[in-house]
Amino acid sequence: MTRNNINSEEFSMQHLVFGAGLIGGYLGAAIAANGQKVCLIGRATVLDKWQQGIRLTDYQGNQSGPVTPELLSAERLREAPKGDILWLTVKCIAIEQAIRDMAPLIKADTRIFCCQNGLGAESLVQEAYPDNPVHRAVVGFNVTEETDATLHCGSEGCLTLERLHADDPVPTLVNTLRTPLLRMEYSNAMTELQWAKLQLNLGNAVNALADIPVKSMLRQRAYRKVLALLMDELLGVAKAKGLRLPKLTALPAAWIPSVLRLPDWLFERLANTMLAIDPKVRTSMWWDLHLKRKTEIAFLNGAVVEEALSLGLGCAANQVIHQLIREVEQGIRQPGMQADELLRRVTTGPL
Structure with missing residues (x-):
């Protein structure tokens, strides 16, 4: 992958989900179910529940899995592959620590998506990684844990990714990753969103x-x-x-x-x-x-x-x-x- 080009015909990328909890686990499992390479990075207590795979369901009756993305505890970050795309799904209160911890995972062209609820996280990430494309992402749905290995999307809404400029490959990314279980859009007006x-x-x-x-x-x-x-x-x-x-x-x-x-x-x-x-x-x-x-x-x-x-x-x-x-x-x-x-x-x- 290059910074400004994603080949939709040969679209096999390494996705890292950093801070995989309910949202990150659902996101990563949905991307893995779509044929992508995914590594979920999070607390060992969370990842242990997913050792046999993750099953996805939603309020409309869609379901998938179990899928088996790679699982890696935060204590073993040095073993993680470097990511083409890093989905940062920690909470706002954990951003500063995450910025330091995820450094070994970042390549020169790693694309970072900040999936926080609050305001301003992406500016901290961009300051730490000025040469990487850093996007805001808005998660418009809720996820609950039905069982240890089943994550459930319980409300309407989609994942909206920021399009940074006219040549940004985000539209191709959205079209490739979008599924019934992971509704996705992109936007040029993320502050308003x-x-x-x-x-x-x-x-x-x-x-x-x-x-x-x-x-x-x-x-x-x-x-x-x-x-x-x-x-x-x-x-x-x-x-x-x-x-x-x-x-x-x-x-x-x-x-x-x-x-x-x-x-x-x-x-x-x-x-x-x-x-x-x-x-x-x-x-x-x-x-x-x-x-x-x-x-x-x-x-x-x-x-x-x-x-x-x-x-x-x-x-x-x-x-x-x-x-x-x-x-x-x-x-x-x-x-x-x-x-x-x-x-x-x-x-x-x-x-």
């Missing part, structure tokens, strides 16, 4: 605090009102920054808060696609709290607060959510906040 994804990700913290599946959360109006307030603040920031957010769901970004505020009976009728998710799906932040890990709250709701304050805008709702998640992380508060209680806290403002 990242903010649109961030709008949807504001619900991660609400779900983590509610301690119930996402579908159950969305069926309660008070939780939806909390989410609407968070989104209102983000949309205000986006408007002040001159960003026009693309439509990632059946509704335009600006309409979503109004729909979330509808009475339950009307929301169920008009927002059926918003509820077209697996009833067991929970957000990544819920999993982080469940596993006693530090969350990405600073890069999600915290990022909205930081941008709002820099623009002189109010951001009380996101400040409260940021504070509540920090309290859970510190053991001061337990998750499981009732909808009315959470709405009261958010509307009261930060303490």
Whole structure:
């Protein structure tokens, strides 16, 4: 592979997934199922579950596998092949360490895709690897672990890759890797796309605090009102920054808060696609709290607060959510906040 050319007729490449958890494991297994060479790099405790292969399923009934990508624990990085493409799937809080650890895997023309939820990870990677093409990637779907060896895509959405310039081979890459189990697109407007994804990700913290599946959360109006307030603040920031957010769901970004505020009976009728998710799906932040890990709250709701304050805008709702998640992380508060209680806290403002 050269920096600006991917031969679609002889498209056999070495893919490395660095930080393979639920998203990285699903991504890598889907690429491997499409005939590519894939090495998943992650924690030994995660990889041990996949020794006999990974089976993929999704909410539309598609399935594949088991597939058997190469597995390599983070402790054995020196044994890993250098990658034509490196998919960086660690969380934002782990980016700086990952940048150092993945150095032995990078060739002169390795193409790096940053798959983080928050904002700004790709700038750190590009600074560390200035001669490599570094792309943003937005993951628009959720993945859960059905069994130790089965990863399940439980919601609509696709993987969108950044097209850096007119001669960028990303369109060829997308067309080659796209399958029913891995829906892919490319975009020239990733900043707007990242903010649109961030709008949807504001619900991660609400779900983590509610301690119930996402579908159950969305069926309660008070939780939806909390989410609407968070989104209102983000949309205000986006408007002040001159960003026009693309439509990632059946509704335009600006309409979503109004729909979330509808009475339950009307929301169920008009927002059926918003509820077209697996009833067991929970957000990544819920999993982080469940596993006693530090969350990405600073890069999600915290990022909205930081941008709002820099623009002189109010951001009380996101400040409260940021504070509540920090309290859970510190053991001061337990998750499981009732909808009315959470709405009261958010509307009261930060303490």
